[in-house]
Amino acid sequence: MIPLHGIPELEEGDDLGALLAEAATRAGGLEPDDVVVVAQKVVSKVEGGIVQLEGVEASERALELAGDGDARRTEMILREAREIVRARAPLVIAETRHGFVCASAGVDASNAKGPDTLVLLPLDPDASAASLREQVRELTGAEVGVVVSDSFGRAWRVGTTDVALGVAGIAAVLDLDGLHDSAGYQLHATQIAVADEIAGAAQLVMGKIDGIPAAVVRGLRLRGDGRGKDLIMPRERDLFR
Numbered sequence: 001m002i003p004l005h006g007i008p009e010l011e012e013g014d015d016l017g018a019l020l021a022e023a024a025t026r027a028g029g030l031e032p033d034d035v036v037v038v039a040q041k042v043v044s045k046v047e048g049g050i051v052q053l054e055g056v057e058a059s060e061r062a063l064e065l066a067g068d069g070d071a072r073r074t075e076m077i078l079r080e081a082r083e084i085v086r087a088r089a090p091l092v093i094a095e096t097r098h099g100f101v102c103a104s105a106g107v108d109a110s111n112a113k114g115p116d117t118l119v120l121l122p123l124d125p126d127a128s129a130a131s132l133r134e135q136v137r138e139l140t141g142a143e144v145g146v147v148v149s150d151s152f153g154r155a156w157r158v159g160t161t162d163v164a165l166g167v168a169g170i171a172a173v174l175d176l177d178g179l180h181d182s183a184g185y186q187l188h189a190t191q192i193a194v195a196d197e198i199a200g201a202a203q204l205v206m207g208k209i210d211g212i213p214a215a216v217v218r219g220l221r222l223r224g225d226g227r228g229k230d231l232i233m234p235r236e237r238d239l240f241r
Contacts, residue, residue, distance in 0.1 A: 001202055015135075016042060030144055035170055041150075053118065056075055073107065077092050080106065081096060085101055107119075110208070111208075127166070128166050162203035163196045167195045167227050168227075172224075176192065
């Protein structure tokens with residue numbers, strides 16, 4: 001994992017693809033099959049996914065769910081949510097418009113641009129990943145994969161880990177169904193969330209407070225046409241809702 005240093009604080013409309021290409025060049029360049037992992041926050045910032053709480057009016061439902069928290073923030077969670085899955089004020093677990101189930105529908109104040117500022121998830125993380133991949137290819141000539149990542153909690157594990165929201169140029173899921181292990185056992189329903197694993201690996205060098213919004217993961221051979229959507233559990237297979 002190679003951290004990409006020198007990417008500045010970003011504003012709406014900044015050329016993130018060019019900044020990634022420049023940072024990768026400073027880090028020694030890109031190689032075929034590299035995977036560029038980009039934090040969702042910087043993607044949202046350049047795409048305009050920023051909300052100022054000033055002027056946000058909280059609904060009765062937001063006031064109810066917020067408890068002692070800021071009801072304006074809860075209002076933005078409700079606006080971004082397709083469904084409220086669980087709530088214990090002020091914590092809200094929601095399904096987003098994309099189908100992700102996560103805390104606060106992905107609405108977050110960390111690494112935002114100041115107090116009373118929230119960052120929303122990208123509207124289409126897969127499209128964002130595909131666009132960045134094409135830009136990087138045009139600027140560097142390297143055939144790479146791109147993952148747009150974010151930190152999610154796990155229902156039965158302490159702490160967060162980064163997962164893939166958007167994917168381009170690589171497989172998102174490695175399906176081993178029907179293959180045999182070293183003991184000859186035939187695998188059944190064995191799917192490896194490789195894009196999530198890549199996102200989690202990159203987070204080790206990006207950190208949460210170090211100001212490093214991107215990294216290169218090198219040494220994999222996972223070319224494919226996967227999408228972040230491939231990692232969403234279909235509703236009919238969800239045993240917990």
